Amino acid sequence: MLRTMLSIRLFEQRVKQLYRAGEIVGAIHLYIGEEAIATGVSEALRRDDYVFSTHRGHGHLIAKGGDLKRMMAELMGKATGCSRGCGGSMHMFDPSIGFMGGNGIVGGGIPLALGAAFSAQYRGADSVAVAYFGDGGMYQGVLHESLNLAAKWKLPFIAVCENNRYAATTPVAKSAASHDFSTYAAPHGIPGVRVDGNDCLAVHKAAKQAVARARAGQGATLLDCETYRVEPHCGIIPDDRPQEERDEWGRIENDPIERSRRRLKITQPQFAKLRAEIESGLDEAVEFARQSPMPKIGSCDA
Ligand SMILES: Cc1ncc(C[n+]2csc(CCOP(=O)(O)OP(=O)(O)O)c2C)c(N)n1
Numbered sequence: 035m036l037r038t039m040l041s042i043r044l045f046e047q048r049v050k051q052l053y054r055a056g057e058i059v060g061a062i063h064l065y066i067g068e069e070a071i072a073t074g075v076s077e078a079l080r081r082d083d084y085v086f087s088t089h090r091g092h093g094h095l096i097a098k099g100g101d102l103k104r105m106m107a108e109l110m111g112k113a114t115g116c117s118r119g120c121g122g123s124m125h126m127f128d129p130s131i132g133f134m135g136g137n138g139i140v141g142g143g144i145p146l147a148l149g150a151a152f153s154a155q156y157r158g159a160d161s162v163a164v165a166y167f168g169d170g171g172m173y174q175g176v177l178h179e180s181l182n183l184a185a186k187w188k189l190p191f192i193a194v195c196e197n198n199r200y201a202a203t204t205p206v207a208k209s210a211a212s213h214d215f216s217t218y219a220a221p222h223g224i225p226g227v228r229v230d231g232n233d234c235l236a237v238h239k240a241a242k243q244a245v246a247r248a249r250a251g252q253g254a255t256l257l258d259c260e261t262y263r264v265e266p267h268c269g270i271i272p273d274d275r276p277q278e279e280r281d282e283w284g285r286i287e288n289d290p291i292e293r294s295r296r297r298l299k300i301t302q303p304q305f306a307k308l309r310a311e312i313e314s315g316l317d318e319a320v321e322f323a324r325q326s327p328m329p330k331i332g333s334c335d336a
């Protein structure tokens with residue numbers, strides 16, 4: 035899990051550099067600071083389980099086993115990308131590993147995951163479907179409709195709120211009367227679990243229970259994972275979050291990767307070695323993407 039989290043972090047740092055250099059264009063939503071959630075959840079999943087992602091989805095795909103070369107190529111809009119260069123940052127797909135795509139519509143992945151959960155139940159398969167969404171997705175009617183149906187039909191559906199306290203620039207306190215989103219599960223009679231989203235083991239433990247319940251035909255779970263996004267919302271909107279709050283969450287003791295490194299007693303030289311291994315894979319991914327051709331005109335129409 036430490037390796038996965040670090041891969042996500044270093045991938046995102048490369049993306050940030052390439053974006054600034056103009057090699058990646060469009061809106062990019064970085065996942066830095068939130069790595070423990072995708073990592074802890076995916077560690078509980080199988081390849082044939084479904085993940086429906088968001089606009090901030092690079093980490094979800096890496097944690098599900100995404101190919102870094104094809105991801106980097108997609109971000110650069112190249113034909114070798116995981117969506118043939120037609121999707122970009124918010125529309126990466128890899129159904130071969132159960133990654134059913136990013137989504138530019140806040141909350142848009144939730145009903146799609148519900149459909150996949152229904153499909154699994156209908157076919158008698160024991161796959162589960164995970165929908166990621168931010169706190170902004172929490173206020174969407176479709177979440178509540180989906181929780182209702184998932185609870186009623188005992189669907190293998192796991193709703194994972196990545197509660198980073200802001201929807202773009204709007205704090206949770208301005209949008210919701212209750213800030214503990216795990217309580218939103220109770221009216222549906224399903225478990226709602228609030229978890230430290232910067233602790234990959236805590237996330238993993240909660241996800242494992244949710245997956246076991248879903249596979250056993252006992253139905254849905256809602257996870258409310260508390261975290262903080264270290265970077266601005268995207269490369270376009272200025273960051274106006276209070277500096278003290280950013281400093282507090284930015285402290286090294288709160289960093290999900292550093293917390294795991296310390297817990298595992300990984301020394302700095304061991305950590306540097308791991309980092310170098312991942313960086314070398316990223317060098318190859320960037321080179322692969324740079325050398326790849328652009329899609330042919332019209333190839334994205336179908
Ligand atoms: C239905 C819908 N409304 C508004 C937007 C514009 N929008 C893009 S990202 C975003 C904020 C999303 O916040 P959240 O869901 O908390 O995720 P985060 O960006 O914090 O990861 C908004 C409002 C959108 N993409 N879709």
